[in-house]
Amino acid sequence: MLDTKPGALDLRHPFNPIRAIIRYGVAWTLVVFVPLVTYDTLETVEAFTDPVMVRTAIAASIALLSGLFLVGRVLNLPGTRGTVHGVPIMLLAFGLAALVLFAFRIEYSRLFLLYSTITGTFFAMRLRWIDRDLVAQTFHVVPFGKANRMQEVAKFPTQMMTAPVIPEGSRVSIVADFRADLSDEWERLLANASLSGVPVYHYKQLLESITGQVKIEHLSENSFGSLIPNQSYTPIKRLIDVVGSIIAIVLTLPVMLALMLMIWLEDRQSPFFVQTRTGHGGRPFRMYKFRSMTSRPPARGDAARDDAITKDDDKRITRIGRVIRKIRFDELPQLFNVLKGEMSLIGPRPEANQLAEWYEEHLAFYSYRNIVKPGLTGWAQVNQGHVATLEDIDIKLQYDFYYIKYFSFWLDVLIVMRTIHTVVTGFGSK
Template sequence: MTIGNLPSHRHLLLRTRFQLIGGLSFAIMVPALIRMSVHPHVIFSSNLQVTITAAVFAHVMGFFVYRRIGNFPGVAAAGYILPTFALSYGLVFITIFFFRLEYSRFQAAGSFMLSTLWYFGLSVASQRLDPYRLAVIPGGKVDQLEKIGGVIWHNLSAPQFPSERVNGVVADLRANLSDGWERFIADSALSGIPVYHVKQISESLTGRVEIESLSENTLGSLNPNQAYIKIKQAVDWFGALLVLVAFAPLWALVAVAIRLDSPGPALFRQERMGYRGEIITVFKFRSMQCNVGDEAADEKERAITRSEDGRITRIGRFLRRARIDELPQAINVLRGEMSWIGPRPEAVVLSRWYEAELPFYRYRHIVRPGITGWAQVNQGHVVEVDDVLEKLHYDFYYIKNFSPWLDVVIFLRTIRTVLSGFGAR
């Protein structure tokens, strides 16, 4: 059976050592050699040596961050290489600038550009030479897998592998499989071939944890990392303080623009369901006209923002699209009521409506609500119960995979979301 054997050129491309050493050689040495061709003795200058050392550190950090977050759904795409390396190089060279060390701008810029170029080309080549393939054992709930893109599915008709190489085997391990299929699964595992349960692979590829009820096992798997909760809260607090201080002039300009555009206060306050089910007052820049249509609508309808909502002001539409209206929630983060990243807090009236329709909805409050989150970057703004159930699947995926790596993914996707205006209302 053809499982793990790859042609040599494919095997080389997938090796971590080749990717990293090749990337370092290409991104660090090429700019240095170009400079040395003009000034041969520049290699002995302290600014070039400092820059090369910093670039190596930034490159290695960017590589491992990219590899690590690539375990999450959809982030192995080439589009995430640029922001990842921009983040790693930016952090390193901001540190150099802070300590006022001399460095070579040509070497720094060249290393950054060649790093992104190397991994972009490597990603495209790897996807073409070695697309992800999974063999599917019939039975149970495996039929739903064909709807998931990005994978070549091989539906097996007999307990033997297809002629093409596959990366693993997928089966519904809770289904009543024949003795032949069970032996096939055992042989696959003994041969070193990954065997996935259908639910496990579905969650990994879609970024959703689909549930029908909360069992004891579900509660255990959805228990977030308590140590990371404490670390994240400290990082959130310092980030909120920095935003409140650094963006104070912007806040003043936005507040003036809101007051000139329509009558009413610049800040909007709303009670929402927060951490562990406690009610909090969330702050936002006001993006709607005050008291428009409130007489004719009940409390639940007033809390819902629909597409092309007539209450949204001219400046408010821009604020919503750019997500600037969310910035005052840094106050909530500073007060320990919210996080920068987590499930979005809903208005109290909407939260109670969803809890009545979805008995396990309350479990999303086990982590602090966030200004942005996994559901927001994947699904956008929703209000109807059926859509909220899908949103809940994303929230539970975030809770189950609660980690700094997933937060980095959400941060990068949030940047793309803000630039594209995805999900804004």
């Protein structure tokens, strides 16, 4: 039986070094070489020998190439677009280059670097997470097992196969359920298609790469054949958490002090909300938030579960609370949870214990999300937002499982980009 390799499915064409060299070459020519030639042609300065211009060209080249590399890795993840996710990365790359030049007092051409930033960012905008011709092609589905789930994906062209014959055409792909009990004729079709250079996808990996969700049906379903996510990234992630939380605390401390005063002045109650939640490995911890609701005595039983659910236009939300919930500033005190090692900057959001117990009773494998540290923001939050019903929680759980399965630096970078969009737009808040 055929099988798939672990890791996120790359829907692009196979890596072609010639194409990569051409793409990077075109970008470097537009961003760095063209302004050098322009300066030299106008005879304003001998651009190719002037130390200032050469230093600027080197800084722009490093920013461009590192930015394109990061953008390329992030745009391989589900639902990404150059305009939304590539632009911030490219701006950050050139911003860091300018910061280094300024910090070390290296003289450079501001106009040259500004042009390079604008041109490099525009180039990133034109990139897509998936080739246009791939979207235009039709995926031929082997009609056995669960492969027919591909037809449920909106705006994704599929056609059910009726015979074990390789479809005609220059841009064809086949989707099959590799775990289905296929006859020898259909097994032979998949083998011959692969030998002929026709892409053959396992339906489940294709669904994961398109939707960004992982539906676990068996506990053994993990990228590494193990229940433990990518351990090589864990120490790096902890270092990022410590450095990132310290920087964020320093930068947001004035905002947090102002919010503390504003919340206290509104009703003369404590500005903080502290609640025990389930963390990494199922261990409880005390999570900090800015209080966004009116103070109330703790409920018990089913009332406690209902009390933990935030409803649309919830009357318990204060005036200040409605604002800080929309822009997620009520979560800022959790930076101290991150610094203490109880949370991460990125991971599945920790639920109130009353809700977590309820979800575990009705949703299989719910507790598996605790295999990684809970986070300030996560893959489910930037894709789905706030939810309350069991049906929505099941979808949210699939997003959490996707994060665990493809646990990596690149996915975290994408979540940071989307979190910025979430904060600006208020997506998914209640």
